[in-house]
Amino acid sequence: MTNLMNELPVAVHVASGGAARVRKGGLTISLNGVSSGSFQVTGGTRYRLSCNLFTVGGLLLLVGYQDPLSLSSAAWLAIDRDKIEDDVPEGTTVYWKAVNPEDFAPYPGGEFDSIHISIYG
Known part of the structure; x- marks a missing residue:
């Protein structure tokens, strides 16, 4: 059996229908005292967002492509430990x-709440 440990890219995303994509970048956003924000998909055409909403139970995360973001304009709804993946144009x-x-009012996260984003080419 061949050892492929050093022959494949370290960060390959294969959950998107079997199409492997190399991880191009990522970031972590702390929600400590923050209730909204944005990020730009640069260097790739797919992102994966995972949310950790530990501190404040029951928070709902709205994710979308329109500003201002509301329940009706959100493309995704997420709760603790949910993952969202989508193909979008670069930029x-x-x-x-x-x-x-x-009541869907903005609610800031706590000390240990965060969003993790990976961008794939």
């Missing part, structure tokens, strides 16, 4: 907002 701005699920 797309992705908006996110943490909200209280009872």
